[in-house]
Each structure stands twice: as structure tokens, then as C-alpha cells.
Amino acid sequence: MAQTEFTQFDDRELAHLCAAxxxxxxxxxxxxxxxxxxxxxxxxxxxxxxxxxxxxxGVRKPGK
Structure with a gap:
């Protein structure tokens, strides 16, 4: 299964995900x-x- 995943891995899709x-x-x-x-x-x-x-x-609340 791992071999299939790595052979079908698309670097461009990862780059688009990181950019997004x-x-x-x-x-x-x-x-x-x-x-x-x-x-x-x-x-x-x-x-x-x-x-x-x-x-x-934690995320700061707006206005603080």
C-alpha cells in the first residue's frame, strides 16, 4: 500500500496545498x-x- 501511495504522489498537488x-x-x-x-x-x-x-x-478575541 505504501509503495502505491508514493508512486502516485504528486508534488504539484502538495505545492498547491501548501500555497493554499x-x-x-x-x-x-x-x-x-x-x-x-x-x-x-x-x-x-x-x-x-x-x-x-x-x-x-489560543486565538485572541477581536478587540483585545
Missing amino acids: IDYLFGKGGVLARNVVSKGLGEPSFPYDANNPYIRVS
Whole structure:
């Protein structure tokens, strides 16, 4: 199954997905600004397979 997934992997689709995320949530995001930022490719926290959720800081309420 993994071999099939990697042989059918499309780099352009991944690039479009990343561009869309940056457009919506990046520095000048249309939907929400500064939710995500470019990184160095290394996670800033250890990955736990038993708890795959990523904790993010709270979102400020408008006007505060």
C-alpha cells in the first residue's frame, strides 16, 4: 500500500496545498492571519503516535 501511495504522489498537488494554507492562514492570511508560519522543517515538539493532536496557542478575541 505504501509503495502505491508514493508512486502516485504528486508534488504539484502538495505545492498547491501548501500555497493554499499560506494564502488562508499565513502572514497575510485571508481567513486568519499568522496562524501558521514557515519553519525549518523540524517539529518544535516531539511527536507522540499515541496522541497525534498538535496543541496550538489560543486565538485572541477581536478587540483585545
